[in-house]
Amino acid sequence: xxxxxxxxxLRTAAHILNYHGLHTGRQFATHDGRLDITAAIFRAxxxxxxxxxxxxxxASLLQIQxxxxxxxxxxxxxxVLPTEPSTDPATGRDDHIEHVSNWAGPIRPDADAxxxxxxxxxxxxxxxxxxxxxxxxxxxxxxxx
Numbered sequence: 001x002x003x004x005x006x007x008x009x010l011r012t013a014a015h016i017l018n019y020h021g022l023h024t025g026r027q028f029a030t031h032d033g034r035l036d037i038t039a040a041i042f043r044a045x046x047x048x049x050x051x052x053x054x055x056x057x058x059a060s061l062l063q064i065q066x067x068x069x070x071x072x073x074x075x076x077x078x079x080v081l082p083t084e085p086s087t088d089p090a091t092g093r094d095d096h097i098e099h100v101s102n103w104a105g106p107i108r109p110d111a112d113a114x115x116x117x118x119x120x121x122x123x124x125x126x127x128x129x130x131x132x133x134x135x136x137x138x139x140x141x142x143x144x145x
Contacts, residue, residue, distance in 0.1 A: 004134040009073040010127035012044035013037070014120045022119055024105025028060045029053035037104040037119060038064055038074055038097050045070040064097055074100050077126045 016035065023034035029049055036053075042064050043049050052059035064070055078085050078096040085099035104119050114122070 004130045005069065006072050006076055006130035007127040007134075009041060009044045009069055010076065010123050010130060013040040013073070014123040014127070016040045016043055017116075017123070018120060022104065022116055024113060027054055027057060028064075036101055037077070037123075038070075038101050041073045041077070042067055042070040045073065061097060071096070073126070073130075076130050077122060080122060080126045080129055 017037065017040045020040075021032075021034040023030050023036050023039075028036040028039035031054065035043065035049065039049065039053050039060070045067055046069075050060070050063050052063065064074070074096050078094070078099045081099065081103050083099070083103065085094040085096050087093065088095040088098075103114070103122075105113055
């Protein structure tokens, strides 16, 4: 079985977070290299960590939203989480970035944040799910002989 590109991005994001550390505070990155889970996925997809990840949440969100490979990977992580994404009031669509970021670093002080190994585990489970979805080639119609 070959790995899917989404699976590869998610496994790379797990390695990035394992090396640099998980950031769960304000913004998407820190000056010491730690990244929000969605920023790590973006970096895995693009090889870049834009400066706006340190200081500008809106510009960061836009960078992530327009990167289809990163969004595909974020949607896959969102799909394997035990909760449902909230709806973005501006678009009426599921807000997968908020769902994944808030799961990895809850914004409510009374909520338990997952451990670092749990975050890595979710990324790896999502990678396995992505690979499984692409493991079987599409069936082609056979012409009658």
